[in-house]
Amino acid sequence: MAKVKTSYFCQNCGAQYAKWQGQCTSCREWNTIVEEVIQKEEKHTWKQGPTRSKRAVKPLKVNEIVRSEENRMSSGDNEFNRVLGGGIVQGSVILLGGEPGIGKSTLLLQIALQLPHKTLYVSGEESQAQIKMRAERINPSSENCYILTETKTQNIFKQIESITPDILIIDSIQTLHSDYIESSAGSISQIRECTAEFIKFAKETDTPVILIGHITKDGNIAGPKILEHMVDTVLQFEGDRNYVYRILRALKNRFGSTAELGIYEMLGNGLREVTNPSEILISRNEESLSGTAIAATVEGIRPLMIEIQALVSTAVYGTPQRSTTGYNAKRLNMLLAVLEKRAGFRLGTKDVFLNITGGISVDDPAIDLAVIAAILSSNEDIAIEKDICFAAEIGLAGEIRPVQRVDQRILEAEKLGFSTIFVSKQNKITIKKPGIRVALVSKIEDVISDLFG
Ligand code: TYD
Numbered sequence: 001m002a003k004v005k006t007s008y009f010c011q012n013c014g015a016q017y018a019k020w021q022g023q024c025t026s027c028r029e030w031n032t033i034v035e036e037v038i039q040k041e042e043k044h045t046w047k048q049g050p051t052r053s054k055r056a057v058k059p060l061k062v063n064e065i066v067r068s069e070e071n072r073m074s075s076g077d078n079e080f081n082r083v084l085g086g087g088i089v090q091g092s093v094i095l096l097g098g099e100p101g102i103g104k105s106t107l108l109l110q111i112a113l114q115l116p117h118k119t120l121y122v123s124g125e126e127s128q129a130q131i132k133m134r135a136e137r138i139n140p141s142s143e144n145c146y147i148l149t150e151t152k153t154q155n156i157f158k159q160i161e162s163i164t165p166d167i168l169i170i171d172s173i174q175t176l177h178s179d180y181i182e183s184s185a186g187s188i189s190q191i192r193e194c195t196a197e198f199i200k201f202a203k204e205t206d207t208p209v210i211l212i213g214h215i216t217k218d219g220n221i222a223g224p225k226i227l228e229h230m231v232d233t234v235l236q237f238e239g240d241r242n243y244v245y246r247i248l249r250a251l252k253n254r255f256g257s258t259a260e261l262g263i264y265e266m267l268g269n270g271l272r273e274v275t276n277p278s279e280i281l282i283s284r285n286e287e288s289l290s291g292t293a294i295a296a297t298v299e300g301i302r303p304l305m306i307e308i309q310a311l312v313s314t315a316v317y318g319t320p321q322r323s324t325t326g327y328n329a330k331r332l333n334m335l336l337a338v339l340e341k342r343a344g345f346r347l348g349t350k351d352v353f354l355n356i357t358g359g360i361s362v363d364d365p366a367i368d369l370a371v372i373a374a375i376l377s378s379n380e381d382i383a384i385e386k387d388i389c390f391a392a393e394i395g396l397a398g399e400i401r402p403v404q405r406v407d408q409r410i411l412e413a414e415k416l417g418f419s420t421i422f423v424s425k426q427n428k429i430t431i432k433k434p435g436i437r438v439a440l441v442s443k444i445e446d447v448i449s450d451l452f453g
């Protein structure tokens, strides 16, 4: 009997070891190293025997390579196309990651159903009937979409040969297993092997492949980081499950920029593209309420107006509470310290709660000023006029610092009918005479006197 070949893999970073050890030397995690059976056969490809390769594989001089312009396929979804840099590139492998229940399967099934090309959607997670039910919610009429429930890659490739799809969707890479590797589905060596088989298939046949990947508690795509290196594009689908908004962003893109962003709304009948996010994220209440301020932020390269809500109240228990949703809690503590020191506000005896509405999370430092304004407004119980917005970062000395893309922020604010925007005095504004008052400020005190008199 042939000796079973095994190896040890870190389940966190994918590092391979010859022996077991308690701590992974590459990612420093404890107890993540697991023995996996690997039994490689001599040669194996996604398909054995004559290949249906469309490309001649031989070296070419750079200037001999013809780059065809139409090597992108539209997904029929503007946000998805935009994030990919203008559509799905033929022969590319895209990895879509996201928390469970966020809508990865829904997004890709929706795309599969609206594509005019022959699409094969392989699911290792749901039955054909379940997918049919979902498809009926989204879009019941599609003639080009095939659904296959299968987890063995060799069987998937067999089906691919008979169907010859123009695009392949795999839900999810963690449920697949290849016969060439003995270890169980979802283990590092299986994920790596299955991905490699699909990459080979994609490159040889020029068929785009979209893989769904689960992510772990700490937000990485489960399984090895190596997976992210192997594929051409890594997309992340994020949002708060309790809210309807979802953000799609590219973490890596070999065929485009990673600055683009797609915004969706999860409805009862699938995901809807959101073309005017700013208008939706701001609640246009008739009366102004204290504790809210609007920030002009930029996500990727997209300007976005968001509403920040703060609640400052007297601490009932000894230690005051600080709680944030969608904003970095450490950053809030820093801003509170700055306020205490520079503006004389005794927030040490107050509870502070901060919330970014819409369930999105923002790490643009340009929202600092709006955070401070919201806190002060709640503390003073004086509402900020609804047509005022903010775009500036706060430094440790209480100075108001310039931000990137200030012109773009001002234009977005103007477009949405704001009458005043607070920005740093040091920002160079190149747009001429915007139809909005640009209040240039350099210290927190200036803002306080302007807002609260
Ligand atoms: P799903 O795509 O299954 O998430 P993932 O594949 O990322 O785990 O999304 C599931 C959630 O989306 C589920 O809670 C129900 C909801 N949903 C809608 O709100 N509207 C819809 O049209 C569909 C299909 C799902």
Ligand code: MG
Residues within 6 Å of the ligand: 104, 105, 106, 125, 171
């Ligand atoms: Mg799913």
